[in-house]
Amino acid sequence: MKIVDLVCSEGKTGFYFDDQKAIKMGAKHDGLFYIGEPKTEGFTAIRQAGESISVMLILEDGQVAHGDCAAVQYSGAGGRDPLFLAKDFIPVIENDIKPLLVGREIESFKSVAEEFDHLQVNGKRLHTAIRYGITQAILDAVAKTKKVTMAEVVKEEYNPEIELKRIPIFTQSGDDRYLNADKMIVKGADVLPHGLFNNVEEKLGLKGELLKEYVEWLRDRVKQYKTEEDYSPIFHIDVYGTIGEAFDNDTKAMADYLAELEEAAKPYQLRIEGPMDVGSRTAQMEAMRDLRAMLDERGINVELVADEWCNTLEDVKYFADNKAGHMIQVKTPDLGGINNTIEAILYCNEVGVGAYIGGTCNETNRSAEICCNIAIACGAKQTLAKPGMGVDEGYMIINNEMNRVIALAGRRK
CATH class of the missing domain: 3.30.390.10 (Enolase-like, N-terminal domain)
Incomplete structure (x- = not known):
């Protein structure tokens, strides 16, 4: 053509x-x-x-x-x-x-x-x-x-053994983390709420107490209002380095605090994105690597997600090779060509580190739909509901595109 x-x-x-x-x-x-x-x-x-x-x-x-x-x-x-x-x-x-x-x-x-x-x-x-x-x-x-579908093209050229199926959708709340969490629960979002905890004093708490209170509130809110008995979302919270800031980047102190959050979230799985930001690529990799190792050694069931200082395909490979986190956000616009997004997810899968299609609230419905096709075709751990911060619109775009792709690809089987 x-x-x-x-x-x-x-x-x-x-x-x-x-x-x-x-x-x-x-x-x-x-x-x-x-x-x-x-x-x-x-x-x-x-x-x-x-x-x-x-x-x-x-x-x-x-x-x-x-x-x-x-x-x-x-x-x-x-x-x-x-x-x-x-x-x-x-x-x-x-x-x-x-x-x-x-x-x-x-x-x-x-x-x-x-x-x-x-x-x-x-x-x-x-x-x-x-x-x-x-x-x-x-x-x-x-x-x-x-x-x-675009997912079928990616599957054919990169990942022919993959089964095209639904993957979890990760919703983001922005600062309106209470009302928007309610929207997520109504929709039955797989992963929630992002949360935007980007300030120690106002949001995390000087000893992490405000985030802990929020996790407890979220746990109780899901239990109270879930419409399906087996609804068990993953709690994925982005803290923008504030845990490291509050605990002086002390690996043991951060691990102790994450153990408290694990208890607060139970029975739900907890993921923490960007626990610290130590100011450079190598130092960030090492800090994430060491904190993950300590959590694993102590049996603390909190998954760490790499974000800061992990912006390009080369960065993704560097963090994945060193197991600097349990999961890596693939920030799609920052990687340039979507071929790099595809390569990043497949590389993480290969080395046994989770990868999710992230990106930004500042995208469009079209870029979100295409990222959804890639996420399905590459077997990403989850995909971000985008664009915007209103929950309903981004979730609708990703959910509906995912279902369309799976239905059309299934028809051709």
Whole structure:
């Protein structure tokens, strides 16, 4: 099947771009807005509408394949590529990528995706968001050419032995961690609530007491309102390094506290994402490795999830090789081409470390659907309900896409 045209359109994402530097410097809230001047290049406000670009490939039979270029909430921070604004990057796609795709036969995904993921323009690789969206569109084009789902394309090219089946969906609450947890329980979410515990004094507690109280509340809430007797969600809470901050990154003290959380969560399984942030890639790997080893040695049944300092395919492999956590979040936009997301999950599976398709609230329905196909085809441990922070919308998008894919693939069996 030949690509006969490429068309771009500007879009909005399911959340916002936030200037992390300004926020860390103390910018205050006024409702949804932040007060003050932005500190990161490219921002015109500390919080501004998230933007995306839909890349539509017109195939010779009239079908349209498309993917969405999108970047994370904290764009331009932590070594990431700069703020992703549609007006700045549509010309790059139209001038530098379109001529390379139009007129091309598109029959397989992997080799073409790798080509565009590594493409350089004026000596530089493309923005991660562009690589993300272009490779999505290529995957969709191959699926439409073969008249199968995108999951089936990934399965055929990367993971032919996999059974396409439902995997757990992980819902995220944002700061509204009580009301949104109720939504998750009503929906019967497999994994909940994320929680956004990103401040010691206000959210975790100086001795971890506030998080412990929340875990106890969540446990009791599930027991009280679950509609199915066998409903047993996993509690997955992201603490953004605050446990390490509260306990001076002392491995034994952190393990002791996690043992308390394990008891508070029972009978539900507990996962803690980003327990510490020690400031560098190697040190973070070592801290996660050592804490996991201590938990395993002491029989503390809390799973650690790597996040901070684990942003690229190479980082994922580094953390997985060293068993720096029981699970790794694969942050899809930061990896660039979705071929890297596929490789990351399969590598973790190979070495016996869990991997989940994460990403950002600041994506689109389209990038979320395509990530869902990848998660199913690669046998990820779980997949994030995205975009947005409202629970219902992200859960609907992922749940419904998952069921559609499984139903269609099952029909062809």
